[in-house]
Amino acid sequence: MIGETSIAVVLRTVEFSETSLIVTMLSRDFGRLSALAKGARRPKGPFEGSLDLLSVCRVVVIRKPHAGLDLLTEAKLHRRFRAAEKSLERTYAGYYVAEMLRLLTDDHDPLPELYDLTIQTLTQIDGTGNVPMALLRFDTAALKLLGNAPGLDRCTHCGSSIQPESRLSFALDAGGLVCQTCRSRQQQVISLGRETVDILRGLFGLPLDVPQADPFASRHYGPIRTLINRYLQSLLGKSPRMMPYLPNQLETEFNGRGVK
Numbered sequence: 001m002i003g004e005t006s007i008a009v010v011l012r013t014v015e016f017s018e019t020s021l022i023v024t025m026l027s028r029d030f031g032r033l034s035a036l037a038k039g040a041r042r043p044k045g046p047f048e049g050s051l052d053l054l055s056v057c058r059v060v061v062i063r064k065p066h067a068g069l070d071l072l073t074e075a076k077l078h079r080r081f082r083a084a085e086k087s088l089e090r091t092y093a094g095y096y097v098a099e100m101l102r103l104l105t106d107d108h109d110p111l112p113e114l115y116d117l118t119i120q121t122l123t124q125i126d127g128t129g130n131v132p133m134a135l136l137r138f139d140t141a142a143l144k145l146l147g148n149a150p151g152l153d154r155c156t157h158c159g160s161s162i163q164p165e166s167r168l169s170f171a172l173d174a175g176g177l178v179c180q181t182c183r184s185r186q187q188q189v190i191s192l193g194r195e196t197v198d199i200l201r202g203l204f205g206l207p208l209d210v211p212q213a214d215p216f217a218s219r220h221y222g223p224i225r226t227l228i229n230r231y232l233q234s235l236l237g238k239s240p241r242m243m244p245y246l247p248n249q250l251e252t253e254f255n256g257r258g259v260k
Contacts, residue, residue: 003060003073006030009118010055011098015041023051023072024102027059028115032105035061035072047075054081054094054122063108083126089247093125093135096242100139103236104146113208114145120211132221132247133213139228140203140213150231151176152201158182168197170227172234188234190227196220200227 008027016022021040025033039045050057060074083090101118105111117138124134143149155162156176162168163179171178171186177197178186192200199217203224206214217224225246233239 003062004030005058005060007078007115008033008057008059009115009122010051010053010057011102013040013051013053017041019045021051022069025057025059026101026105026115026118027061027110028112029110030061030063031109031111032101032107033061033063033070034107035070037072037075040072047072048077050075050077052080054098055079056119056122081122081126086126089131090125092242092245093131093247094122096135096240096246097121097125097138099240099242100142100232103240104142104148111145114142117141117145117208120209124211130212132225133215133218134211135246136203136213136217136221136224136228137206137211139232140200141206141208143232144204145208148235149204150200152197152204153177155179155182157185164194166194168192168194170231172230175231175235188230190230192223192227193220196223200224 006027006029008025010023010025012024014022016036019039019041021037023035023037025035027033037047037051040047040051055077056079057075057077059072062071062073064070081094083094097118121134121138125131154160155178156171156174157178158181160179162177169178169183170176170190170192172188172190174186183189199220203213203217229243
């Protein structure tokens, strides 16, 4: 079988045998892949230490979409994730991105824009970017790209217009804003200030090449981060392991404002 080439970021590695690894990657051309890397655990193996978490590699893969694991035959390191040299906060932020990509994507579902977003986000985290705002940008853009953006324009339960009131209701089960009539039918509802909702709409509407959330969103970081966290938990049916380690320096300032 002929190997296919792509650029990919390593999301996870799991020991398979004394000498091999199972590597989960997000590739630009093929989407998420889970591949067997034979000999990857050998000190002088064929992959030369290129499969560290969040490393970016040029890979050669023999794809077997209907026969279990793909086969990784080559990985040439392009860039290593070095956030651990800067701060624990940046390291955890990178781990969070890797976990969310594993949870939100499916194997063999190519989405080049998501790969580009991932590299853009990791560049911010691994460099001098604002970590909380880069992660907020990543979450909102990834949800939009994957078709999971919350409904913010009309009632997600009945489809009616949302009246411009000072407080608006976001229903987790419905996946977005609900009108006052439908609010009583919902079990998990978050109350948001109107300005917070306007900023959320702006975040989900940003062009993909924007690397960070608008600085204006920092004024409402607490309620926005809380909403995104709870929305992701509802969407996934569980709480991601890295979510408690997200940056919280802005949450301290805005905790309790705009969220009930």
